[in-house]
Each structure stands twice: as C-alpha cells, then as structure tokens.
Amino acid sequence: MAGDEDLRQRWNRRHAAATGRPEPMWGLRRFAHLLPPGGRALDLACGLGANALFLARRGFQVTAWDWSDTAIGRLRQAARDAGLDLRAEVRDVVVSPPPPAAFDLVLVAHFLDRGLCPALAAALRPGGLLWYQTFVREAVNGERGPSDPRWRLGTNELLHLFPGLIRRVYLEEGRLGDPAQGLRDEALLIGQRPRAEDT
Numbered sequence: 675m676a677g678d679e680d681l682r683q684r685w686n687r688r689h690a691a692a693t694g695r696p697e698p699m700w701g702l703r704r705f706a707h708l709l710p711p712g713g714r715a716l717d718l719a720c721g722l723g724a725n726a727l728f729l730a731r732r733g734f735q736v737t738a739w740d741w742s743d744t745a746i747g748r749l750r751q752a753a754r755d756a757g758l759d760l761r762a763e764v765r766d767v768v769v770s771p772p773p774p775a776a777f778d779l780v781l782v783a784h785f786l787d788r789g790l791c792p793a794l795a796a797a798l799r800p801g802g803l804l805w806y807q808t809f810v811r812e813a814v815n816g817e818r819g820p821s822d823p824r825w826r827l828g829t830n831e832l833l834h835l836f837p838g839l840i841r842r843v844y845l846e847e848g849r850l851g852d853p854a855q856g857l858r859d860e861a862l863l864i865g866q867r868p869r870a871e872d873t
Contacts, residue, residue, distance in 0.1 A: 712778075781806075
C-alpha cells in the first residue's frame with residue numbers, strides 16, 4: 675500500500691541520517707547475565723542492529739530483520755567492520771512472521787504490533803527467551819517514541835500479550851518516584867517458553 679511505502683521511506687531517511695553508534699537496549703545490557711551461552715537469536719524490527727551486534731559478539735547465531743533496506747545495509751556494513759557473522763535481511767515481519775520453534779532468543783525493541791505477539795511466543799524453542807522492550811503511554815518524557823498512542827503500551831499491557839510465557843523479569847516504572855532514575859517511558863518483559871519439566 676502507498677501509505678506503507680511512505681512510512682518505509684521515512685524510516686529509510688531516518689536510518690540514513692543517524693550518526694554515531696546506537697546502544698543496545700537498556701534491558702539487554704542490564705540483564706545480560708540471563709542470556710544463555712549461545713544459540714539462535716532473532717532481532718526483530720532491528721533498526722540499525724545494535725542489539726544484533728551485541729548478541730553476535732556474545733556468540734549467538736543472529737538473524738536480524740527490518741523492513742528498512744537502509745537499516746539492513748548499514749547493519750551488514752557494521753557487522754563486516756566488526757568481523758561479526760550475522761544474517762541481516764529486509765523483511766516485513768508482520769506479513770512474514772518468524773516460523774515456530776526456530777529460535778532460542780527473540781528480541782524486540784521499540785516496535786509494537788499486538789497481532790504478532792502469538793507468533794513471537796511460538797517462535798521460541800522450549801526454554802527459549804523473549805526479550806521485549808518498548809514505549810508506554812505513561813511516559814515521563816513524551817518526546818521519546820511514537821506520538822500516536824496506538825503504538826504505545828497501556829499500563830501492564832505487555833504482561834498480558836504473552837500469557838503462555840514464564841515471566842522472568844518485568845519492569846514498568848511509570849512516573850513513580852525519581853523519574854531521573856530507572857527505566858522510564860518504556861516497559862520491559864523477559865519471558866521464557868516453558869520446557870517439559872516446567873509444566
């Protein structure tokens with residue numbers, strides 16, 4: 675559709691104009707000790723791929739998908755420059771979600787399509803982890819993230835989007851306490867697909 679293509683070109687321009695090296699998402703850095711020692715990882719809607727590069731450095735076999743060909747081109751170059759082996763592909767993840775039981779880790783940062791959530795949970799192998807961090811409506815800084823509230827999570831909504839996963843970490847601090855500290859404007863879920871011995 676024309677609207678989709680306009681949006682894709684806006685993201686291409688944004689990724690082309692980005693300078694500096696993006697940081698991996700806060701939740702990945704903060705809770706890296708929960709990562710398994712390796713396996714197959716998917717960075718979905720990866721943007722410039724800071725999370726994909728982080729995981730590749732830690733020995734994961736990384737697949738990274740984004741619908742922006744500019745972002746994927748820049749990620750491929752960054753991986754080559756760093757001597758990292760990862761697979762970066764242009765892909766509309768809504769039209770072509772990940773296959774079932776294909777990954778040990780699925781990571782999503784700053785992307786929200788609620789209809790995709792069942793496929794993301796199903797894409798995990800038994801014992802696999804979902805790392806999901808994105809923007810909430812109860813924000814301290816309304817300048818960060820999407821202006822349309824449809825693309826922001828309601829209060830505790832992320833908890834309910836993945837009911838079949840074991841909750842390992844959940845953070846959503848809202849405006850409570852000192853807003854200069856902690857995880858603000860976003861919610862983080864680390865969930866695990868149950869193994870046979872967990873049921």
